[in-house]
Amino acid sequence: MHAADSAPLSIAITTGEPAGVGPELAAAALGQAATRWPTARFTVLGDRGLLQARAGSAANLANERVVIEHLALAVPSQAGKLDAANGRYVLGLLDAAIDGALDGRFDAIVTAPLQKSTINDAGVPFTGHTEYLAERTHTPRVVMMLAGTGERPLRVALATTHLPLKDVSAALSVDGIVETLRIIDHDLRAHFGLAAPRILVTGLNPHAGENGYLGREEIEVIGPALERARAMGIDAPGPYPADTLFQPRYLKDADCVLAMFHDQGLPVLKFATFGEGINVTLGLPIIRTSVDHGTALDLAGTGCADAGSMIAAIDTAVSMASHRRAG
Known part of the structure; x- marks a missing residue:
């Protein structure tokens, strides 16, 4: 086995719309990283202060398996309150994940939900994650x-x-x-x-x-x-x-x-x-999974959001990356 084959898988997780449930779901799911995904290491892309404020365990989230890569909010974010000023911040998280996957830094990316309207209101035409990934990776x-x-x-x-x-x-x-x-x-x-x-x-x-x-x-x-x-x-x-x-x-x-x-x-x-x-x-040259729900603005910051879909998305990303590496 080559050294590269035995190295831990590297998974990027975007925290998505800052006013939504994405930041807290990422933190909740990765609280299980040490035991659930022993073959993987994770990079969480988002504003460190937002994670600390929005997710109770975020202050202790970083460990030998999880790194928080700080990308700063444009303006402070309040749970449940959309702000178009952060539209480009959200897109920046996705760009950082895509760039890292394309250059081999990440074996897969997992995306938290975003609000399309926030990005469009920021002046960037945006149809959705799927279409944007195709455009950024030049996939027809x-x-x-x-x-x-x-x-x-x-x-x-x-x-x-x-x-x-x-x-x-x-x-x-x-x-x-x-x-x-x-x-x-x-x-x-x-x-x-x-x-x-x-x-x-x-x-x-x-x-x-x-x-x-x-x-x-x-x-x-x-x-x-x-x-x-x-x-x-x-x-x-x-x-x-x-x-x-x-x-x-x-x-x-x-x-x-x-x-x-x-x-x-x-x-x-x-x-x-x-x-x-x-x-x-x-069909992409990179692996991308995501949750099956939206930003759930009404649940953001309440502690009531269920991380089940995020956990399943990470499970699948790790499995897909393992199959790709083995192939």
Whole structure:
């Protein structure tokens, strides 16, 4: 074994929107670092004073496994109160994590939730973490996948992400769906240790188009894409009606479901896993996981926020980085 292979994994954690729950969730999760993740070391990116003020254990957070990398707030932050003056600070945390992952300093990054409106109000056009990661890493196509936990977790990936519903059909193409399936298949093999992933694919329309009577996307786009993907060796049956696909008898042999749009697959996933689910960006040259919830401004600073999703996101980041290193 090479020395680099035996070195601890290096994981960066952004603390996200300072008025939200991110800082306290990072601190709460990393309170378990010494026992839960013995093969990893962590760098927490955020304002040290904010962490000390917002998270009760933050003053004692730094140890042999956890380093706080101080990036200063633009203005003081109050729990639950958004301030556009800190929009660029939030983006700076993400940039620091991405830069560190690209140059090999970090094996993976875990992102706490941010508030898109704060960044936009600061004068920076921002659609979301997923799109920004793709832009910063010059990745032409990435895939958003949310997942539960456990021995055989429910995973749902998306063919389109943050689009108005009226734009979804036009955004679907044979080439796009094939590339999305290729990314899912590759990353489930490389980062999740699945030797032969099975990806169930939904249709777009009710009843998967009802043989064309309720829409032709299944016939003209999704079906041909699946034929091409299967010819490439990807196990991707479908398209299935989304309203009946999410049943145990269908999911028991599936490693992932590919849904056509955001609110087709994610309500089911979040109903089944909320508080323990995670968000993973597939297709990037770096590993990125995140929580499956937002900034929870109403819970910030109350001590009531549940760190379960953050813990699961760190679990997955460590596991994915281990698989990548072993590969």
